Amino acid sequence: MTTRFANVESIGSYFESLSDPRHTRNRKHLLIDVVVIAVCGLVCGSDGPTAIHRWATNRRDWLKGSLTLPNGIPSRDCIRRLLIALQPEAFQRCFRDWIADALGSDEVGPARLVAIDGKTCRRSHDTANGLGPLHIVSAWASEHGIALGQVATEERSNEITAIPLLLKRIELTKALITIDAVGCQKDIARDIVAGGGDFVIAVKDNQPKLSEAIGSLVVKHLDGELEALKYRSHETKEHGHGRRDERSYFVARVPPDFAAKEWPWIRAIGTAVRITTHADGSQSDEVRYYVLSRFLSGKRFGEAVRAHWSIESMHWVLDVTFREDEGRTRQRILGNNLSWLRRFAVTLLKRHPVKDSIRGKMIRCLMSTHFLDEVLTLQGD
Secondary structure, X not given: OOOXXXXXXXXXXXXXXXXXXXXXXXXXXXXXXXXXXXXXXXXXXOOOHHHHHHHHHHOHHHHHOOOOOOOOOOOHHHHHHHHHHOXXXXXXXXXXXXXXXXXXXXXXXXXXXXXXXXXXXXXXXXXXXXXXXXXXXXXXXXXXXXXXXXXXXXXXXXXXXXXXXXXXXXXXXXXXXXXXXXXXXXXXXXXXXXXXXXXXXXXXXXXXXXHHHHHHHHHXXXXXXXXXXXXXXXXXXXXXXXXXXXXXXXXXXXXXXXOOOOOOOOOEEEEEEEEEEEOOOOEEEEEEEEEXXXXXXXXXXXXXXXXXXXXXXXXXXXXXXXXXHHOOOOOHHHHHHXXXXXXXXXXXXXXXXXXXXXXXXXXXXXHOHHHHHHHHHOOOO
């Protein structure tokens, strides 16, 4: 993936198409200035409008070199009101254009892996207004560490309805979408294939008929009843953290008599087996089933299964480094936009090649505007 260098001044151009939701008499500060300040503040570890304003005040001279700032640094209330007024979908679209132009695109190579998963902002509940914690369903380019989009819901149970909305916001062509078992729904599988993508979706007991059909197929194959069944496999062995992991991946074409006829988009069945030997010699094992829209190689199937972990790793970074779970933002649009800014900050920080943790890179940005320049413009990539 080729990186095209930019500069901080040019970043504002990606927000020129963003409609300013404020009344004309309230536009004391330029929309582009406020947005760029918010992005920089989150990359430097700010957790909300107050902290963003505090950071901007201390970096006033540096910001003047890149932004217009006709009336100085915007107040925390100005930053907060704008982040509440901006519609999340339009806001996210500007960031996707920024990343797309900076990184370019690959016309060749395998389909890119895109993981979709949900995360709850646990302390964002608003008991007084009868609102539970905000739940965010997001898409993450697993191999490149890039946030692609997100949709906010009120409850985790609404994740099934949020995923189709998210799929409409991301580019599905030449994408291999990985989703856990909650996304094992006919409508979701259909939408991915219709959009030009492929899927690897986990199957559990939430789809009992499908799970039973896959289990029966795997048992027959192990018993030798399906000797003619075409399949591909791949194995890996890893040592670390006081244990040894042996993973086996099997992909088999769906036979003509496959029981789940109401899933016409399924072209293959995947089985992932993990056997772990612990330091004390004891063993544990895990078997997981998947449905696939394409007869992948065993290696690529294994890469897709393992890569889905990257979005969970990103969620861990949001909680441990950005302390998202501790945030008490109750206003839904503000919470959604701040959550997106955190994910985008993770994208920028992860892509800088310096050998350091996300937290370490964040501190470097806070201490050095030169390093912050490199992170914002992907010049270190």
